[in-house]
Amino acid sequence: MSVLVTGGAGYIGSHMVWRLLDAGEKVVVIDRLSTGFDWAVPSEANLVVGDIGDPDTVGAVLREHAVQSVFHFAGSIVVPESVTDPLGYYLNNTVKSRALIEACVDAGVPHFIFSSTAAVYGTPETAETVSEDAALHPESPYGTSKLMTETMLRDAASAHPLTYACLRYFNVAGADPAGRTGQSTRDATHLIKVATQAALSKRPFMQVFGADYPTPDGTCIRDYIHVTDLVEAHYLALQHLRSGGDNLVANCGYGHGHSVLEVVDVVKRVSGSDFEVRMADRRAGDAVTIVANADRIRESLAWTPRYDDLEKIVTHALKWEEALSRRNT
Template sequence: MAVLVTGGAGYIGSHMVWKLLDEGEEVVVIDRLSTGFEWAVPPEAELVVGDIADQDLVEATIARRNVDAIIHFAGSIIVPESVADPLSYYLNNTVKSRALIESAVRKGVPHFIFSSTAAVYGGKHGEPVTEDALTLPESPYGRSKLMTEMMLADVATAHPFAYTALRYFNVSGADPNGRTGQSTKGATHLIKVACETATGKRSSMDVYGTDYPTPDGTCIRDYIHVWDLVEAHYLALKRLRAGGESIVANCGYGKGYSVLQVIDAVKRVVGHDFEVNVSGRRAGDPARIVANADRARAEFGWGPRLDNIDTIVLDALRWEEALKRRNNG
């Protein structure tokens, strides 16, 4: 039996591959390498270069490797980009996910874990946000992910198929063992951008909006360490294999930091200042969103171990230095 990881050459996907291998799982990755890297896939995992919408390729891979579970990360993730180019997001995140789900059903794959997002909620909620809150996404990115959740729910009703949709909050940091991290050029994740600026890869960084209804005027987010996130995925997989029913669960820590607080944390950990500019708001960004993750704790037995903003920043900074050595070597 093997686990198929889509997008396994990317940021979160590569961490998932390492976690599965650490647990003794067989792993096959399908990734078209549009934003991921071949070197990010461990040699112990098989990499199939291709698109998840290529159903012949996907189904042949499922059959050849006897896949019993799919963990689906492949997709587009930049909110402002989705506002500017919504059709590409509905293609990559919704249409192609539909093809992947159909392939899973055709080949009898019983377990499916989906990389969803807190963007399905929008920002018009109190906090912390529970999974029962109204889904009011404010961007095509959020809507494209919510549509896939809807498809999964309908498919699980019609077929012998169980899924877990994990709604991520702001994923950050890197593998504590230094094996992988956020490596995409031009990434927009706040901690990634701040760490690039702190290490001299960028001359400065921007804060997008200081007039939000928050204590310091900048957006507030719930930042979760990527290694705690992939641990939640693995526990969700074990639950499905044990006969667990389909579920949607939040992945976050239940506390938020503003943009300025995060930048201050990076400056504190790195030990020096760097240039920060103020720009206008970006389209599609809610003012604040923080998770209630009680369901993941109760259903998966998930207990975060890296719930500290300085720890997240330190691991991210270490990865930036490792990436610099790789690129310069």
């Protein structure tokens, strides 16, 4: 029996592959390598270069490898890009996810864990942390495309013997503490990735998009979660489903936030680099403040984060960025 990881050559997916291999699981990856890298997939895993929207490819993989569980990470993730290319996002994130779910139903795959997002909430109506029961008001096609997939999973599970978990990420950052993988995407837009690149002079400067938000320093506030803690939540979700647990929708965050400028200050302090920061206009689709209420995942899965510390997150991200520099020389 195997576990399929879609998008397993990408940032979060590659961390998931390592976590599964560390646990002794057999792993197969489907990735079209549009943003991922074949070298990011450990040799112990089987890599199939293909598109999750291709039912023939997916069906063959599910049957050949006797897949019993699927982690679905493949998709597009840049909020402003989704505003300018909504149909592309609905194709990649929603239409292709529908094809993947159908292939899993046809093959009798019992467990499905979906990489969702806090963008399904939009800007919360209160300043409190946002729980899973909060109103769902995505402010970008990205958020809507993910919410549509959650809905499809819910309805498919009602009609077929499929159990699922939808894990709503807040802001994922950092890298594998053992240095095996990290955020390697070309032209990445993640704040900590961009800031570490600026700290290492890979960028001449970095931009802060919007300094006039109704927050203490005028910049957006986000809940940053270490990627290793995130994939541990996924593995616990798999164990939950395997043991007969109910379907689960849960936030993945720490329950406290940091502003953009706070993050920049930490990157400067950890790196020792006083890189240039330029203020720019707001980006379309960005929520003001969004911080997780993570009580459900802590209670349902007994999830206990190990890296809830912004300096640790930045330190691991910076070490990976330095490793990438050596790799590319």
